[in-house]
Structure formats: structure tokens, C-alpha cells
Amino acid sequence: MQLEWMKTAKSLAEDPVEGYDPDAVTVSEVFEIAAPARVVWSILTDLENYSAWNPFCIRAEGKIELGHAVVMTLINYAVPGTLFPNCEFISSIVPERQISWDLPNDPAWPYPARRDQIIEPTGEASCRYFSTDAFLGTNGIHVFRFAGPWVKRAFDDTGRALKARAEMLYAQEQKA
Template identity: 55%
Template sequence: MPSESVTVERHDPFAVYDPETLVASDPIEIDAPAMLVWEILTDLPRYGEWNPFCVWAQSTLEMGAAVEMRLVDYANPGALAPNCEYVCAFEPGRLLSWELLDNEVWPYPARRDQMIEELGPEKCRYQSTDAFFGPNGIHVMRFCGPWVTRAFNDTAKALKARAEAMHKGA
């Protein structure tokens, strides 16, 4: 009997969101298995050991669960900014996303996607995006876009270093 192949559609923020309000890290190739990178991304208590942007995080990572974070404030060096978003996608080895919904108190909705693409048994590609929504999205992009891009690139480079060191057993 022939085996069935199942194609799982990839989440593509570049096709879904307005490019005028989408921040993206550079795609980065990591010489480590995709599942090892996934394990690092989902081990929130250890973010402070390697992540230069999100230095503290806590969540069950269940759908809809809060993700409490402390972020380095690139616009105000030396300061940490508290942040809370909610898990909206969780695909092991592939996609970890959280979002901030629009509300009257903080009318700046956004969605962060962290994507892993397996390139082979010991190689993958990582990229992170943040889409800013609603009528304030373009203003958030103009104010925050450059430093969020820097923060995401810093995180991607640190993730690469952490995963490759762990994969080599260092």
C-alpha cells in the first residue's frame, strides 16, 4: 500500500501581513537540528542565559496563555520593559507565536512569529517577525521598527551561537 504524504502549510508572515508594518530579523542558518532550536526557544526560564533582548520569560506556552517577559529597552539603554503577550501558535519544531490584542488601554496590537525551517537533519533556518496592526501600526513601525529589527537580529545571532554550542556539546 502506498504511503500518504501530508503537506503542512507553512505560516508566511510576508504573504499575510502588510510589509509596511512588518519587522523581520535576517533569516539565519543554524548548524543544529531544528528540534534543538525549538527546545531552546521553548525553554523560557533559560532565556536570561542567552537571549540579549528578552532576558526573562515565563509561560505555560499553552494556546492563549500569557507570556510574561522582560525586554531590554533598546530605545532607553539600561532599562527593562515589562511585556505580556498571549500564545497564538505553537507548532513544535516549526512555529512559536504570541500576540498582543487590540484594546482601549493599549491600542497597539501586534503578533510575533518565530519560525524554524528544517534544512536537513543537522541544519535549520530561523527567522522572527513582528507585525504591527490596526490604525496605529504604521506609527508603531516608524517609532519601533529599527530597534525591534536590531533586537530580533541580536536574538537570532545569540540563538545560533547557543544552539551550535549545545549541538557540539560545548
């Protein structure tokens, strides 16, 4: 299940600031969705409506264009009952297949990461979805050990909600 960018990413030895460590990656469950990839894609790229379905990212603003910021309000799974702001930048767009955003390294927050959301068509009216979060650089393994379990839970919750939303919207589309 290794993503293409991971195959070509610089290793920690080559780039200790933003290098890739395969031991510092969180992977969600894989969700089989009874809806076409285009329906799932339309939900993932409709940032304005994340609050209608996403239990982890309750607000998202931005443009789905390479390099553009996505400003999010996230549920803090590490401290229940709290929220936290997050800003990441669109780094990959493959329509109906993949959307990715990066948290770049910053001296004030030296914890770079990359999130990939993958859609794999499995038929005309079905697809598979999963997401990953690669915690990068020499701090990545420490962030993974702290945040990996709750990030996985958040991604699994998001995947379940995405599946339910996509299947509901596709069923409504079929009735129309």
C-alpha cells in the same frame, strides 16, 4: 517569506483595529544554524532559561500552550539602560517549526502586534531561523516607524544568540 497567517489576515480596510498592513512588519535577518530544528525549538520553548542566552528578552515566564500568557522582561533598545515589561499570548504552535505570540488590542494600549519565530529545517543537523513582528491596526504603521528599527536590532541580536546557543548545545550533545 510571507507567513501563512499573513495571507489570510484581515486587511486594514476590513479590520482597522487589528488588521494587517504589509508595510508595518519588521523582519529579522535569516540565520543558518548548524543544529537540528529540534534543538532550536527546545531553546525557544524553554522560557525559564531565556536569561542564559537571550540578550533582548532577559526573563520569560509562562506556559507554551495556545492562549497562555508569556510575561517578559525586555531590554529597552529605545532607552538604553532600561527594561520594560511585556505580556503577550501564545497564538500559534507548530512544534519544531513556529511559535507565535500576540499583543492584543486594548483600549489602554491600542497597539496590537504579532510576533512569529520561524524554524525551517534544512537538513538532519541544520535549520534556518528568522522572526517577524507585524504591527497591526491603524496605529501599526506609526508603531513600525518608531519601533521597527530597534525591534529589528533586538530580533537580530536574539537570532545571533540563538544560533550560538543551539550550535553549542548540539556540539555538546554530539560529544556525549
